[in-house]
Amino acid sequence: MxxxxxxxxxxxxxxxxxxxxxxxxxxxxxxxxxxxxxxxxxxxxxxxxxxxxxxxxxxxxxxxxxxxxxxxxxxxVQNKLTHTPQKPQGLVRLMIDRGLRPGWRVLSLEWTTPPYEVQHLLQIEPDTQALYIRRLRLASDQPIGYHQVWLPPGIAGQINHDALQEGDSLAYLRHLPAVARGHTIRTIEAIAAEAAEAELLGISEGEPLLLIQRLLCDSDGIPIELMEALYCGNQFKYQIILPNAE
Amino acid sequence: MxxxxxxxxxxxxxxxxxxxxxxxxxxxxxxxxxxxxxxxxxxxxxxxxxxxxxxxxxxxxxxxxxxxxxxxxxxxVQNKLTHTPQKPQGLVRLMIDRGLRPGWRVLSLEWTTPPYEVQHLLQIEPDTQALYIRRLRLASDQPIGYHQVWLPPGIAGQINHDALQEGDSLAYLRHLPAVARGHTIRTIEAIAAEAAEAELLGISEGEPLLLIQRLLCDSDGIPIELMEALYCGNQFKYQIILPNAE
Missing domain, CATH: 1.10.10.10 (Winged helix-like DNA-binding domain superfamily/Winged helix DNA-binding domain)
Structure with missing residues (x-):
């Protein structure tokens, strides 16, 4: 040519x-x-x-x-980061391939009474507290995602605190045998950024966000972790590959 | 109480x-x-x-x-329609359960030279035309989703035209043996509605949309259909259930 x-x-x-x-x-x-x-x-x-x-x-x-x-x-056009949750470390490797430095910034870690929907999904009683962790996912120090997780009391004591700052979003739980079995329910929504979310992610209020909720359950169906992650719509997409027969 | x-x-x-x-x-x-x-x-x-x-x-x-x-x-709060693509007919049943009448309105059906990305994904040559179908997904006659599909020439002649107006989004292809085997790659993005899309869906420009791209392949990995569907962010969410071991 x-x-x-x-x-x-x-x-x-x-x-x-x-x-x-x-x-x-x-x-x-x-x-x-x-x-x-x-x-x-x-x-x-x-x-x-x-x-x-x-x-x-x-x-x-x-x-x-x-x-x-x-x-x-x-x-x-800048291709969006395509995350395939079936590939562990997928997003981490993708960032490294693009010359971006993957990382996390922990914003807060505290015991809290979770909102009604979280209690319901984690199957905990209304007066039970959960460990609530807020993190920003970073690409070369720039926030690209905002993660909130709630952990039931039985799990909260077993997390790997060091791994909250490294690896993929499950790195802090991966040493638990229950995480390797069981199943994960993900729901994916498009929402408009509210003021506080926009500020955390360095975007404008009203911009589209991908909201990914992940409910991780053990092999008995008992919830281990509820995650709600927000990613900038113009930087990120989600990919799922499934056999047609399913 | x-x-x-x-x-x-x-x-x-x-x-x-x-x-x-x-x-x-x-x-x-x-x-x-x-x-x-x-x-x-x-x-x-x-x-x-x-x-x-x-x-x-x-x-x-x-x-x-x-x-x-x-x-x-x-x-x-109105719960969003939760579509689990692993369940065929999932969204159709969900609408019926809510007292909504599922349906489709075909907007256009024509042979066209597809955009570059579509050619690339469908693995067709730049000068090959594809059958391009635009449909609105209806819930009791109200549009909730806007579907575009491109079909390579070999598949286009085999579609079930009657089924474009009924059932789930694959009803018009389900009689093809290739559809039951193979795999599907889905990517999910959050975007802001452009003027034309907003008008089709009866929402405001800039509102968040879930963009679902589906590439359906046969068991040899040959593409059968490329779909791009837009759903209103405030009415719809997507759910995927996977074993943790994967």
């Missing part, structure tokens, strides 16, 4: 420009998350009309290769 | 009012999605101070039983 236009070709010029841009993205000449040259620069570089440049860029936006940000320009 | 306050009881009055409201919700005297009486009405009915009524309502909001809508009042 060349980096120049072939004006003798029957292939329309806007289409040739599209191919040049796609090449630059695929060969990492232009990086995800970075702006592309302005329309004027593209017109000058390739000797094209404004209409032709615009048609190429518009199609690349529709095709999901580029994204326009009002008042800021046109950017190469 | 009584429907009146016991002023001789050591249980605080705000807590007694909370219990009365919870009873009314759980016994379906007050229905999900409906407003509760105003603060003034609750004060008058139970002979309580404004502070006491407010404390009860605030805690019920925090506990996720009630939701305040600015300028409209306080409403009983």
């Amino acid at each position: 060349t980096n120049t236009l072939d004006r003798a070709s029957p292939v329309p010029l806007y289409f040739q420009l599209k191919q040049i841009i796609i090449e630059k993205i695929e060969h990492n000449e232009w990086d995800p998350g970075q702006p592309i040259p302005s329309e004027q620069e593209l017109q000058d570089t390739y000797g094209l009309s404004r209409t032709t440049v615009r048609q190429a860029l518009s199609e690349l936006v529709i095709e999901g290769r580029l994204v326009r940000q009002r008042g800021r320009g046109t950017f190469i | 009584t429907n009146t306050l016991d002023r001789a009881s050591p249980v605080p009055l705000y807590f007694q009012l909370k219990q009365i409201i919870i009873e009314k919700i759980e016994h379906n005297e007050w229905d999900p999605g409906q407003p509760i009486p105003s603060e003034q009405e609750l004060q008058d009915t139970y002979g309580l101070s404004r502070t006491t009524v407010r404390q009860a309502l605030s805690e019920l909001v925090i506990e996720g039983r009630l939701v305040r809508q600015r300028g409209r009042g306080t409403f009983i």
Whole structure:
């Protein structure tokens, strides 16, 4: 593939420009998350009309290769972090592969009377306290997720406190034999960020968040942990692979 | 449980009012999605101070039983439709259980050159057309989801056209033996509704949507269907149950 236009070709010029841009993205000449040259620069570089440049860029936006940000320009789309919960360490490895440093910041750890829904899911009595832990998930010190967990009293005494700052979201419980058996129920919702959540994640109020609730149960179906994690919608997606027969 | 306050009881009055409201919700005297009486009405009915009524309502909001809508009042929280894709017909049955009539409205069905990402996922050549179907998923004639699917040429000729208007989202393909084997890759994202999507779903631009992409493959890993479905974040959640060992 060349980096120049072939004006003798029957292939329309806007289409040739599209191919040049796609090449630059695929060969990492232009990086995800970075702006592309302005329309004027593209017109000058390739000797094209404004209409032709615009048609190429518009199609690349529709095709999901580029994204326009009002008042800021046109950017190469940054692929979202895709977490596959069936792969332990999946998100940790993904961050390392992207040159990001995975980490956690523990915000608080306290005994609390959980909200009604949490009591109900953890099958604990209304007057029983649970250990409540709040953590930010970090990618090179930037928060990308906000995790809250509630642990019933029998489990709370057995957690690995050091592992709250490292590894994946289950690292602090993985030494418990009960965690390796049993099953996990996950529910996934799209919600709008409230003010406090937006502040924790460094985004604007109202932005879409993925809310992932995880109820981890032992082989008798007794709840071990309830997690509620919020991830920025524009940075993160969730992936599940299942056999069709199921 | 009584429907009146016991002023001789050591249980605080705000807590007694909370219990009365919870009873009314759980016994379906007050229905999900409906407003509760105003603060003034609750004060008058139970002979309580404004502070006491407010404390009860605030805690019920925090506990996720009630939701305040600015300028409209306080409403009983409507549980989201929880779809478990591992259960075929799951969402259809759930709607019927709630007294909703499940259905579909086909918006368009045409051959098209799919966007780059779709070509890539379906493993088809850039100049190959795909059958592109757009449908609204209805609950008693109200749209709750917007489905787009792209089908490669080999599959497009085999679909059950009648079943596009009934059953679950796979009803139109389920007669194909390849669908029963193989595997499905689902990715789940939270995005903000764009204007056109908001209009189709009868919501406001910017509201959170759950975007579910489903790539259905046969037992050789050959793609059969790519689906992209959008569901209103405040009506729908997704559930996945997996063994911990996985």
